[in-house]
Every structure is written in structure tokens, then in C-alpha cells.
Amino acid sequence: MTPVRTEPWVPETVAIKRIARESADTTTLVLDTSARPGGFAFKPGQFNMLYAFGIGEVPISISGDPAETGELVHTIRVVGKVTEALTGLTPGSTLGLRGPFGTHWPLEKARDRDVLIVAGGLGLVPLRPAIYEILKNRSAYRRVNIMYGARTPHDILFANEISEWRGRLDVSLRVTVDSAGPDWFGHVGVVTTLVKLARFDPETAVAMVCGPEIMMRFAVRELETQGLADERIYLSTERNLQCGVGLCGHCQHGNVFVCKDGPVFRYDRLAPFFSKREV
Amino acid sequence: MSDTMVARWLSETPCAQGLGAKNFAKLASCGWIEHFQPGAFLAREGQHASTFFLIHAGSVALELHDAATGTALTETLGVGDAIGVSWLIPPHRYHVDVRALEPTDMLVFDGDRLKKLMDEDPDFGFAITRRLLARVYSRLEELRVQRLDLYQPAEGRQP
Incomplete structure (x- = not known):
């Protein structure tokens, strides 16, 4: 090295x-x-x-x-x-x-609050370090809800760890897949359907969401429906990241550079551009 | 199972929230309680649909079977979910198999009796239809996302 x-x-x-x-x-x-x-x-x-x-x-x-x-x-x-x-x-x-x-998940802000982690597909990857941190300092957080959606049971990432996390009594972990055969006994449906099953205080909870953009849009909508304010919803986006330091402009998303100002954003900052097809 | 139990379980479902005492009593009068063991079918595709279900405990799978490709599990539903609108819409046949995934407690409603009450009392009919429509719309939204196959990598998305 x-x-x-x-x-x-x-x-x-x-x-x-x-x-x-x-x-x-x-x-x-x-x-x-x-x-x-x-x-x-x-x-x-x-x-x-x-x-x-x-x-x-x-x-x-x-x-x-x-x-x-x-x-x-x-x-x-x-x-x-x-x-x-x-x-x-x-x-x-x-x-x-x-x-x-880039920026990081708001683990400090989430302390003493209920936490919602919503991951779709490969979106579990950037959330996994946050899960490690939360579980390592479990007493610093209130109810912890982890919701993960994959395409099929074969596409579930980190299956052994997920089983381990699910076995904990101090974490609520739910997994869903978009489609499955009859040998699957778990949940089938989009990951956003898991949000309404989670127990949290919408007045104070913090949500961290990562996955394909459409999935995140629907997850935000569901979180808002459940009463979570935009300023307590955080998303991780990916946009043509190249230089990594906000100089080349390839990842510009409206007036923000995803590589430098993101990839983790508070939703209210991203909201004006998030569903605009021109951006 | 007693009418009191039906009323208690019904009062716990999102579907019954804000229904009003009169409409709540009408709906409860059409219901009874059933228990299903894991693997039991609540409904089979093509069968006449004369009931609808509210899940009190447990979960069910909605399945489509194809002789060539096997059985596909298209969706699972859990506590508080309503199953089936085919009892209300012609030709009154189930479009999927519904199978219990675990010991499941259900509120089951007599669709024919419910339809009659809804026809006789448009206020009641509207209240029930509006609740079912909200659930159908929400399921439609979820299925829209589900059919996008979001987790497949998009062409040219990343080098």
C-alpha cells in the first residue's frame, strides 16, 4: 500500500x-x-x-x-x-x-429518536455502515426499524447479516421481495408497503432512505403520509459522480453537487428537483 | 364467535375508522370470524366470489399459478389489510388464489348481504365503496412501482 x-x-x-x-x-x-x-x-x-x-x-x-x-x-x-x-x-x-x-447519514441527529431505515436493492449498501453504527450504539436510539426490499429472494444482499439482525430483540427488521415462488414465506410487495407496518413516533423519528429514485419518491410519499416531516427524511442519491470534489460539475443536480453536497441529502433540500424529469 | 368479538376486531381495522355507529353496526352484522391454518386456501382463482376478508392476525399470499412456470407469489397481505373486491364487481369471480402463510384470523363478510344493504342505504354504500376504493388505489400505486422492476440495473446507469 x-x-x-x-x-x-x-x-x-x-x-x-x-x-x-x-x-x-x-x-x-x-x-x-x-x-x-x-x-x-x-x-x-x-x-x-x-x-x-x-x-x-x-x-x-x-x-x-x-x-x-x-x-x-x-x-x-x-x-x-x-x-x-x-x-x-x-x-x-x-x-x-x-x-x-461526500456527506454522511445523520446518526447524531437520530440519537434519542426512533429510526427508520428504508433500503431498496443495492440501496442497502450505503446504509449498512449506518446500521452497524446504530446497532453498536443501540442504547443511543429509540425504536429501530429496518425495511429492505429486493427483487427476488435470490437478490437479497448480506443474507447472513440480515438473519442475524432479525434475530435481535431490539430491532424490527422486515424484508420484502417484488416477486417470489411458493417456497418463499416472507413478505411480497414493494418496500414502501413496509413503512406502514413500522412503529415510530412521526413527530420526532428520523428516516434514512436509499434505493432507486422512483422507490425513494414513493418511500418519501409514504413517510409523509405517516406524518414524518420532510426535514427528518434523508436520502442518498447517485448522479454521474466523477471528480468527487465538486469541481467537474458532472453530478450537478439543480444548484447542488451530489458528490460534495451529497450523496446524503435532507429531503427538503432535494425536493424541488427530485421528481423533475429535466434535472 | 360472538357478535361482540366481530365488533371488537372490526373496530381495530383501518377500514372501519370513521365509519359512524350506524354504518359500523351494518357492516358488523354481515361479518363472522374464521381461522385459517398455514397453507389453507381462503379463495381460489375462478371461484365465485361472495365474501371479502379483513385480516385480524397473520398473513396471506396472493398467488397465480401457471402450469408451465409454476406458482408465482405476487403479493402478501397482513394485519388490517382487506382482501377482495370481486364480490362487488361482476362477474364476481376471484382472480387469484389466496393462501394463508401462517395461522391467520379473519373477519369474513357476506358479500351478497353487504351488497343488499349498500343498495338499500346509499350513505352506507358510499362509505363502504370509498374505503374499498382507497385500498384499491393504494394497492394500484404499489403495483405500479412493483412492475417497474426497479432493482434491475438501468442500461448505462453506471460504468
């Missing part, structure tokens, strides 16, 4: 420690950051730019435990050439890393 670089444009080289296949198209890479002075510190919700040498660079949310600074965890779905190259790497091989970038 190369020394820590201070220039945000220059990637540092990191080695892959181990790899886990999460589903047919999704892979988790665990990067070795133990030699880095102080390890790799980040806040839940932040992302890194990962560079597959000679192919390209992509923004990928951090999916690991913030307390484990000696390793850095990224969960990547194959959607193109760069992600295909990154997920094709083997333990011991290297990639380029820049980051961490």
Missing part, C-alpha cells in the same frame, strides 16, 4: 484482501487498509472512487463497518466495463482508491 495521498485527484494503490460473492451480479471487495496510518476512516453514507487500472473509475459506496479501519469494504454490482473489471479482480491484486467523499 502506498502512503496516504492528500491530493483528492490522485488515487492511492490498495490491495484486495478478500472477496465475497453476494449474488449473481454483486460482489463485495474487502481492501486492505491496515498499513495506512490510522487506517481508513469514513462516515456511514460516504463513497470512494475506485479505479480499475487502464479501464476507468467509478463511485462506489462504502458498505463496511466504520469501526474496522484496517479494512475497507465495497459492494459492487456489475453494470458496465469498470464494475466488471473491479469485480473480476482476485485477492492480492490492486486497484486505485480516492476518497472518502
